[in-house]
Amino acid sequence: MSGTEHPPNTRYARYVALGDSQTEGLGDGDDTMGLRGFADRLAEHLAHHNPGLRYANLAVRGRIAEEVHAQQLAPALALRPDLATVVAGFNDLLRPRFDADEPAGHLEAMFAALTAQGARVATLTFPDPARIVPLARPLGPRVTALNHRIREAARRHGVTVAEAAHHPVVTDARMWSPDRLHASPLGHQRIAAALSHALGLPGTDDSWTHPLPPPVHPGPAGWHAATAELRWAASFLAPWLVRRLRGHSSGDGRIAKRPQLLPVLDAT
Structure with a gap:
């Protein structure tokens, strides 16, 4: 954990999540049955220790840091959270x-505004x-540069950082x-557990950093691995590139899945 300038608090009444597709929950559920995601999971952990907790999730897939700042910060401040997660970039x-200075600048502006409100x-x-x-x-050097700026901005504003970058299991x-x-x-x-542990919530530890058991079926190697990479590029990378070249985003026309503070029982 880093950036914890003030004494830890584990009592919360209003949690608001800002971000992009990870915070929205893509990969955990689907658009038909509903998305869960780390923010919903964190809200559920919080509610276990904070009866009556209300939770809003303003995240929308495809958003860059500038869009998260422009579109989500003001609604978040209006909800007056006592806990917020900001994951973008x-x-x-x-x-x-x-x-790296551009997304980091938008992240820092959000850190500053939310912490200034308490x-x-x-x-x-x-x-x-x-x-x-x-x-x-x-992309490796880009990630290193952005992570460095996130840590520095967090330190300046007393923001808690879950260091997902450091652990091989990630x-x-x-x-x-x-x-x-x-x-x-x-x-x-595991992301929800990392944030819970960084925040010092009851019943948490560093077990989220532990490696997974050995896989029952090891991944492909050699020629098969190269074939798998090409198949991935054709199935996922190419459509993403086409959207970008056309100026489209997976979040076009979408709104936040949970724009108002609601009891956590309604999170999923």
Whole structure:
């Protein structure tokens, strides 16, 4: 944990989540039956120790940090949370042009506004995507630069950081959905546990960092691994690139799944 300038608090009445597809919950459920995700899971843990907790999730898939700032901060402040999570910037990493100062500046502005209003704020660092998708190796320096700026901004504003970047388990393939861009249900569970532990919530520990058991069926190797990479690129990377070239986003026309504070029993 880093950036905890003020004494830890584990009593909360209003939790608001800001972010993109990870916070919305992609990879954990679906649009037909409903998405869960780490924010819902964190809200459920909070509610277990905070009866009456109300929770809002303002996240929308495809949003870059600037859009999260412009579209979600004001509604979040209006809800007057005493706890907020702000997780954004990964979509910025995927853009052809990237300057870590830009998404970090928007993250810091959100950190500043929420903490100034009295909310406790938590965020995450990002793992190196090359450890998940070998084709993403050029993104490594971008991730390092953004994580550094997230930590510095968090330190300046007393924001809690769950250091997801440091632990090998975070890049275990079983922690990711088939598109390798969104966490799997197990991955979302571990992210929620990481945030819970960083926040010092009751009943939490560092077990979220522990490696998973050996896989029953090891992943492909050699030629089969290369074939799997090509299949992934055709199934997921190519459609994503086409959307970007056309100026479209997976979040076009979408609104937040949970824009108002509601009891956590209604989270799923």
